[in-house]
Amino acid sequence: PVYAMNWTDPKSGDLTKGFRELGFLPEAFVNLLAMLGWNNGTDQEIFMLDELVEQFSLDRISKAGAQFDFEKAKWYNHEWIKQTAATDLEPLVIPILREHSIFAENNPQLKKIIDLVKDRCTLLTDFYEHSAYFFEKPTESTTDWPSIQPKWNTAKTDFFQTFIQKSAAINSWTAAEIETDFKALVAEKGIKIGEVMLPFRVILVGGKFGPAVFEIAEVLGAKEVAERIEIALAFLG
Known part of the structure; x- marks a missing residue:
């Protein structure tokens, strides 16, 4: 069964999670329901509510039985989250x-x-x-140390120690400014950018995931970035 919100069976007491509690947007739920057995004659799949009201017509409803696809429902929700x-x-x-x-x-x-x-x-x-x-902060137990530890060396320790010092002097703590200073230090130290980019990401978020690393650094702030680097250096040696 498909429920818009949590429903408890009055006889058995069993709880069926609703789409709201699963994390669906109301707009996405309405959108996917409207598309069960109906279309407007085009390839359009994402509709605002006012578009559905304007375009929906009984003559465009398919005579074949509608099939509910949970993966497709999640696709609708993902699209709605992205545009909200x-x-x-x-x-x-x-x-x-x-x-x-x-x-x-x-x-x-x-x-x-x-x-x-x-x-x-x-x-x-x-x-x-x-x-x-x-x-x-990422914890010692959850951080993906194996992705960076085997290739860790004193040159990387020196790089990040120096970056902490230089980052304190960055006037405008923005992603663009952080990236500029980071790459300038890479050139100054004579190392390859790829050698320190992955470690920087893992140090900040705990793994090989997330949006652009300099955007992450901007949001965290200079003090927090420095603290996370110091914690990592203490672990990596």
Whole structure:
């Protein structure tokens, strides 16, 4: 069965999760329901509600039985999340983060974080997985050390120690400025950018994932970036 929201069977007490609780946007749910056995004669699949009201007609309904495809439903939701403004997603994301003891109501960076990760989120509930590292430092046990430790050396230690010092002097802590200074230091140290880009990402987020690493650094802030590098250097030696 498909339910818009949680439903408890009055006889058995069994709970069936609804689409709302699974992390679907109402707009996506309406959109996918409208497309079950109907189309407007084109390849268009994403419709605003006013478009559906204007274009829906009984003569375009297929006589064949409609088939519900959960994977297609998730596709609709992903498309809607991508096109929904961070301002509208924010009140929906806040309670999801709160369930994981992340209280982001007054975080001035929350909209920026949502914009950075929303393309990776199929369901609203995915926002925790894809944004947790902005609010919590990666732990020693969850960080993907094996992806960088085998090739770690004193040159990389020196690079990141120097980067901490130089980052304190960056006047405008923006992704573009951080990238410029990072690459300038790479050239100064005579190493290849690829040797330090992956370690930088793993140090900041704990693994080989996430949006552009300099965008992540901008949101985290200079102090937090320095702290995460120091923690990593203490572990890597």
